[in-house]
Amino acid sequence: MSVHAVHPADAAIPHTVEPHPVTGIPNPKFGIWLFLASEVMLFGALFSSYVLIRTQAPHWPPEGGLSSEILNVPLATLNTAVLITSSITMVLAWASCKMGRIDRFRLWMGCTIGLAFVFLIIKYFEYTDKFHHGHFPAFNNFYAVYFTLTGLHGLHVIGGIIVNTFLLTIGTRLWKTDPEQFTNRVENAGLYWHFVDLVWIFLFPSLYLL
């Protein structure tokens, strides 16, 4: 058992690095998994509503044609690749911490944040194209579902950018005092980020391709 320097701000939080005797994992990791469980329910409820709306509609999309003809499949495919790539750069950022390479961490975390911005920029072009044609969420159920699900997912991408930017900037200070706890924080941010990727993996085919 090694003794870790405890940051004053974290003094009240036990088991940030060493596993909790009951769960066998550090508390923050357990916390992030519980949070992700609640996220599954949030997206699950909306996905369930989508299934209900879609199966009860006489035609889907309501204006006729196919989803793949209405939405921009090439851009969404590119965005899928962007998000998958940002997942591996996130893993590499965590792996760099594990290997004691904070310089490499900065590089890979920078890439992850950059790719998240690329995702949002592509999404911006998709959205503005729809708005130019007067296709707002109120246009019909198809666009209501599309904007709600991709919009909520987009908010999660923004949330990831905020957390990752914190870890890349002022959050990195923790590396000097407690590298192990910092590495755990990067891992937990990664768990969230991979979940955002995972949601998109389901949203992409069900909204664009089917």
Added chain:
Amino acid sequence: MATRLAETAEHSSPEEFKKHLGKYYVVFVALLCLTAITVGVSYLRLNRPLAITVALIIATVKAGMVAGVFMHLISEKKVIFAVLILTAAFFLLVLLLPSFTTFESSAV
């Protein structure tokens, strides 16, 4: 076996840890390939039930890879599986709830 390997990776030296990075690249390439496949299949214009089945199977395999390898679920502790089993059960319940309302409306 996979569990033990991953656990070794968690606690090994930086040099040892580096050897286990290969699996992340393999999953990355597999995810990109499966994305290309799912888009390619959509151009085949299969009938809807088959198209939905194929797309959801591919998405589930991709999700399994992300959760299993990127999120280290294959080497995770029991407590996380307990949370996830509960989540999966409630997710299925939420997903099936609309079908109960459908039965009711068709009975009227």
